[in-house]
Amino acid sequence: MSVKTGPFEQMQSVLADDMAAVNTLIRARMASEHAPRIPEVTAHLVEAGGKRLRPMLTLATARMCGYEGGDHVKLAATVEFIHTATLLHDDVVDESGQRRGKPTANLLWDNKSSILVGDYLFARSFQLMVETGRLRVLDILANASAVIAEGEVLQLTAAQNLATTEGIYLQVVRGKTAALFAAACEVGGVVADAPEEQVDALHAYGDALGISFQIVDDLLDYGGASASLGKNTGDDFRERKLTMPVILAIAKAETMERAFWVRTIEKGKQEEGDLEHAMKLMAKHGTLEETRKKAMDWADTAKSALKPLPDSELRGLLEDLADFVVSRIV
Amino acid sequence: MSVKTGPFEQMQSVLADDMAAVNTLIRARMASEHAPRIPEVTAHLVEAGGKRLRPMLTLATARMCGYEGGDHVKLAATVEFIHTATLLHDDVVDESGQRRGKPTANLLWDNKSSILVGDYLFARSFQLMVETGRLRVLDILANASAVIAEGEVLQLTAAQNLATTEGIYLQVVRGKTAALFAAACEVGGVVADAPEEQVDALHAYGDALGISFQIVDDLLDYGGASASLGKNTGDDFRERKLTMPVILAIAKAETMERAFWVRTIEKGKQEEGDLEHAMKLMAKHGTLEETRKKAMDWADTAKSALKPLPDSELRGLLEDLADFVVSRIV
Numbered sequence: 001m002s003v004k005t006g007p008f009e010q011m012q013s014v015l016a017d018d019m020a021a022v023n024t025l026i027r028a029r030m031a032s033e034h035a036p037r038i039p040e041v042t043a044h045l046v047e048a049g050g051k052r053l054r055p056m057l058t059l060a061t062a063r064m065c066g067y068e069g070g071d072h073v074k075l076a077a078t079v080e081f082i083h084t085a086t087l088l089h090d091d092v093v094d095e096s097g098q099r100r101g102k103p104t105a106n107l108l109w110d111n112k113s114s115i116l117v118g119d120y121l122f123a124r125s126f127q128l129m130v131e132t133g134r135l136r137v138l139d140i141l142a143n144a145s146a147v148i149a150e151g152e153v154l155q156l157t158a159a160q161n162l163a164t165t166e167g168i169y170l171q172v173v174r175g176k177t178a179a180l181f182a183a184a185c186e187v188g189g190v191v192a193d194a195p196e197e198q199v200d201a202l203h204a205y206g207d208a209l210g211i212s213f214q215i216v217d218d219l220l221d222y223g224g225a226s227a228s229l230g231k232n233t234g235d236d237f238r239e240r241k242l243t244m245p246v247i248l249a250i251a252k253a254e255t256m257e258r259a260f261w262v263r264t265i266e267k268g269k270q271e272e273g274d275l276e277h278a279m280k281l282m283a284k285h286g287t288l289e290e291t292r293k294k295a296m297d298w299a300d301t302a303k304s305a306l307k308p309l310p311d312s313e314l315r316g317l318l319e320d321l322a323d324f325v326v327s328r329i330v
Numbered sequence: 331m332s333v334k335t336g337p338f339e340q341m342q343s344v345l346a347d348d349m350a351a352v353n354t355l356i357r358a359r360m361a362s363e364h365a366p367r368i369p370e371v372t373a374h375l376v377e378a379g380g381k382r383l384r385p386m387l388t389l390a391t392a393r394m395c396g397y398e399g400g401d402h403v404k405l406a407a408t409v410e411f412i413h414t415a416t417l418l419h420d421d422v423v424d425e426s427g428q429r430r431g432k433p434t435a436n437l438l439w440d441n442k443s444s445i446l447v448g449d450y451l452f453a454r455s456f457q458l459m460v461e462t463g464r465l466r467v468l469d470i471l472a473n474a475s476a477v478i479a480e481g482e483v484l485q486l487t488a489a490q491n492l493a494t495t496e497g498i499y500l501q502v503v504r505g506k507t508a509a510l511f512a513a514a515c516e517v518g519g520v521v522a523d524a525p526e527e528q529v530d531a532l533h534a535y536g537d538a539l540g541i542s543f544q545i546v547d548d549l550l551d552y553g554g555a556s557a558s559l560g561k562n563t564g565d566d567f568r569e570r571k572l573t574m575p576v577i578l579a580i581a582k583a584e585t586m587e588r589a590f591w592v593r594t595i596e597k598g599k600q601e602e603g604d605l606e607h608a609m610k611l612m613a614k615h616g617t618l619e620e621t622r623k624k625a626m627d628w629a630d631t632a633k634s635a636l637k638p639l640p641d642s643e644l645r646g647l648l649e650d651l652a653d654f655v656v657s658r659i660v
Contacts, residue, residue, distance in 0.1 A: 032480055032483070034480055034481075034484050034501055035480050035483040035484040035487060036487075037483050037486065037487050038480065038483055086449075089445050089446070089449060092441070092442075092445060093441075093442040093445055093446060111422070111423075111441075112422075112423040112486055113483065113486065115419050115422060115423055115445060116419070116423060116479055116482045116483045116486065117479075117483060119416075119419060119448075119452070119475075119478075119479040119482070120476060120479035120480055120483065122449070122452060122475070122479075123472055123473075123475035123476035123478070123479055124476055126456060126468065126472035126475065127469075127472045127473060127476060129468075129472075130465060130468050130469045130472055133465060135460060135463060135465060138456065138459075138460050138468060139457075139460045142453055142456035142457045142459075142460055143453075143457060145449070145452070145453035145456065146450060146453035146454055146457060148449075148453070149446055149447075149449040149450035149452075149453055150362055150364055150365050150368065150450055151364075152446045152449070153362070153365040153367050153368055153443065153446045153447060153450065154364050154365040156367065156442055156443065156446065157365060157366075157367050171364055
């Protein structure tokens with residue numbers, strides 16, 4: 001009796017050797033001769049629970065484009081280091097106490113360690129890129145890093161601001177998620193010396209996949225399109241984050257409804273029952289369903305983007321991955 | 331009547347056009363299309379009060395080695411961005427409220443902005459390096475960035491630990507100061523395609539200059555070798571930082587003295603009069619004078635390092651700069 005596995009597990013299986021090499025390299029490079037605090041903090045985050053989705057994208061795209069060398073392993077580790085560095089800094093910025101069901105590094109050690117170890121991993125990631133001897137991957141990942149930081153700052157200043165538009169939200173989402181997805185896919189094509197058209201296609205795929213991924217995350221924070229609230233839902237509302245479902249509801253709000261959003265999000269004066277009322281307003285205007293459709297559209301965009309790539313097992317799995325990302329909200 | 335100016339002002343005058351180009355480039359690159367908070371925070375730090383010593387080193391070494399292109403301006407701006415990014419993060423880590431006599435960014439805005447804008451500048455610095463098309467400068471500055479972060483983490487874990495040796499202190503100093511000085515000088519030689527022997531010499535000069543610079547800073551925190559305490563002295567003692575004068579005093583401490591250091595530095599139970607007593611112990615063992623001599627030795631090392639470079643006005647000014655750095659404590 002065979003159990004049908006998802007595209008992510010299938011990719012893990014197809015790329016098992018490459019992924020093992022990435023894990024070995026990550027462990028070797030997160031060491032520090034002088035400061036043992038560094039591998040302690042990094043191991044907490046790198047070893048535990050992460051799905052390695054981003055490095056997997058680099059491995060998959062490089063192999064899909066026929067790459068047979070070993071530099072894609074360095075680039076995959078680079079991508080994971082950049083991701084880990086941003087998580088360390090994000091948890092300090094968001095004052096988070098939990099990630100992936102475990103206490104965050106800023107809670108276990110302190111904010112200082114999270115900031116400095118993040119900086120260390122960021123520097124390490126650039127060292128790894130330099131080793132590939134390819135200026136173009138440095139260009140792509142330095143640009144992605146700038147977009148990530150810019151998006152985070154934008155989120156900071158857009159938070160609690162009811163004037164936040166869908167366009168600003170998209171900019172934030174590109175920064176916090178899609179920029180690294182896009183770069184992870186693009187460098188896979190670049191290291192394989194794929195034709196420009198294919199490299200562009202990989203960037204477009206990663207961008208759309210990342211946006212879809214983040215919209216799904218934001219929707220699930222309100223219990224998905226079915227709006228079934230559980231113990232992990234409503235965090236964004238309590239933290240007064242303006243995500244797609246709320247932005248769309250504010251755009252359609254009548255006078256009284258607007259006053260509700262001003263009080264709860266802008267002024268942060270939340271009372272018992274406010275989350276339930278927010279859910280009712282979103283249901284009334286159909287914004288959870290509208291958000292779900294947007295996530296599906298972005299997943300379709302991701303799949304279509306892959307058309308310039310020749311048909312292959314990995315292309316099929318990358319297409320399936322886009323469906324899989326939104327399957328959580330179907 | 332001519333006023334004799336110091337080597338720093340003379341270098342500023344010799345390199346005035348280059349420095350103006352660096353300032354223009356910094357202003358252009360600290361902009362952000364989407365997040366106006368970024369240039370606000372950066373301008374606060376970049377525009378105000380900084381001496382631009384590190385970018386000046388890059389300009390001076392490149393020109394000294396006969397460089398006639400324009401990439402040294404990009405590298406100088408890179409160095410200043412890395413420096414500014416580390417200052418932003420340092421002020422959060424040290425919970426500082428003041429820098430250069432002005433409120434710090436973390437106080438004016440918040441820790442979040444300082445962390446994220448620091449990340450942005452770090453990414454921007456790598457973009458600038460990529461534009462020079464030289465992998466070797468990327469290698470040098472990525473390595474320096476890793477050493478900086480490693481040194482900061484080491485300082486964090488070494489703080490308040492009486493077992494901190496002079497060797498660990500030197501490692502911390504290399505991280506917090508000398509690594510960027512060394513890299514700033516080295517890339518000047520690299521961009522000018524100087525012979526290896528000269529590039530090595532420039533690295534050695536920057537390393538020794540940076541160490542001397544930091545030891546002087548640490549000594550001045552105790553009022554210099556003359557130990558004249560003013561309103562800005564004793565901060566390191568109050569913050570329980572183990573710097574050279576204290577490390578040397580602990581190494582020579584008798585039993586009672588050791589108990590004093592354990593109470594004040596390790597346990598942090600400081601009382602009225604403790605700083606004065608610490609000064610007495612350092613005077614008794616001559617550690618402020620010993621520290622002064624070490625700073626002078628490093629300045630001499632810096633000057634000697636320049637010997638492989640042909641004699642020139644800029645070489646003379648760089649030598650004078652090493653003397654100038656320690657002149658504050660002579």
